Amino acid sequence: MTLAVLGTGKLGGAILRGWVRAGLFAPSEIALPARASGRALAAELGARVAGSNGETVAGAEILLLAVKPYQLASVLTEVRDQLPPECLVLSVAAGVSTTALEAVLPDRQPVLRVLPNTPAQIGAAASAFCRGAAATNDHAATVTRLFSALGLCIEVAESQMDAVVGVAASGVAFVYLFLEALTDGGVRMGLPRAAARQLAAQTLVGAGQLALETGLHPMELKDAVTTPGGTTMAGIAVLESAAFRGIVMEAVRAATERSAELGRPK
Ligand SMILES: NC(=O)C1=CN([C@@H]2O[C@H](COP(=O)(O)OP(=O)(O)OC[C@H]3O[C@@H](n4cnc5c(N)ncnc54)[C@H](OP(=O)(O)O)[C@@H]3O)[C@@H](O)[C@H]2O)C=CC1
Numbered sequence: 005m006t007l008a009v010l011g012t013g014k015l016g017g018a019i020l021r022g023w024v025r026a027g028l029f030a031p032s033e034i035a036l037p038a039r040a041s042g043r044a045l046a047a048e049l050g051a052r053v054a055g056s057n058g059e060t061v062a063g064a065e066i067l068l069l070a071v072k073p074y075q076l077a078s079v080l081t082e083v084r085d086q087l088p089p090e091c092l093v094l095s096v097a098a099g100v101s102t103t104a105l106e107a108v109l110p111d112r113q114p115v116l117r118v119l120p121n122t123p124a125q126i127g128a129a130a131s132a133f134c135r136g137a138a139a140t141n142d143h144a145a146t147v148t149r150l151f152s153a154l155g156l157c158i159e160v161a162e163s164q165m166d167a168v169v170g171v172a173a174s175g176v177a178f179v180y181l182f183l184e185a186l187t188d189g190g191v192r193m194g195l196p197r198a199a200a201r202q203l204a205a206q207t208l209v210g211a212g213q214l215a216l217e218t219g220l221h222p223m224e225l226k227d228a229v230t231t232p233g234g235t236t237m238a239g240i241a242v243l244e245s246a247a248f249r250g251i252v253m254e255a256v257r258a259a260t261e262r263s264a265e266l267g268r269p270k
């Protein structure tokens with residue numbers, strides 16, 4: 005299938021690298037715009053530099069939109085006349101609804117929103133998608149196939165997409181803060197930095213993998229680590245005295261609300 009990408013920055017690049025790595029698109033099937041980031045990504049992946057945004061989308065079967073939320077309407081307006089009517093439009097922008105996208109596109113253009121996160125580039129994303137008015141089951145199946153190749157992909161109601169930003173798209177950065185803190189904690193206690201970083205990162209990967217594979221409640225997994233009177237409870241008591249879980253939930257709420265704000269007209 006032919007793919008056009010507008011928005012060749014951090015997330016657009018991560019998705020594209022993931023798809024090329026998974027063999028879903030041959031580099032010759034990918035058209036990128038002739039701007040600095042598009043040229044750089046094209047050179048890295050062997051993709052085609054098409055020219056203007058309009059020239060990029062001409063003939064595309066799938067258009068991936070990964071520009072900033074406030075740039076979406078103007079970019080779509082710019083390319084709508086060159087966009088093939090059957091082209092599946094996939095937006096990864098936080099906050100911007102399918103209704104807002106459809107408002108600037110020709111009638112019945114199939115639109116879906118997807119929210120992946122940056123581990124997409126190594127096939128370990130957590131993604132959720134929702135459908136616009138003209139999206140069919142076949143379109144949903146295409147999106148599921150594309151994003152399952154980059155990790156986990158589930159469908160949610162559009163009203164839940166802002167919460168997906170809070171938990172997964174932004175949530176990955178919250179995890180990196182925790183990773184840094186866990187690493188620094190190890191260094192503080194005398195571990196060499198490289199060893200602390202490796203141990204901390206694998207601890208996060210292993211903890212997540214165990215939760216996914218067993219389906220057990222996090223509390224059960226936590227209980228399996230806590231020897232009565234032991235080391236783990238000594239640490240958990242410190243985290244809880246600073247309302248660790250409450251502050252994480254507040255971070256998810258803040259990111260969710262900010263996502264909703266990004267989609268509101270100024
Ligand atoms: N980063 C993330 O983890 C996530 C991001 N998102 C969403 O993804 C989108 C992109 O975010 P992110 O990748 O972080 O942002 P970046 O700033 O890294 O990328 C934005 C890209 O848009 C390009 N661009 C800007 N203006 C135009 C234009 N007029 N025509 C074509 N391309 C243009 C820029 O090109 P150039 O650099 O050449 O100017 C840049 O490559 C946002 O909507 C965000 O909400 C969603 C989930 C996670």
Ligand SMILES: O=C(O)[C@@H]1CCC=N1
Nearest residue numbers: 097098169173174175
């Ligand atoms: O911070 C942001 O606005 C973007 C959207 C989700 C992740 N990064």
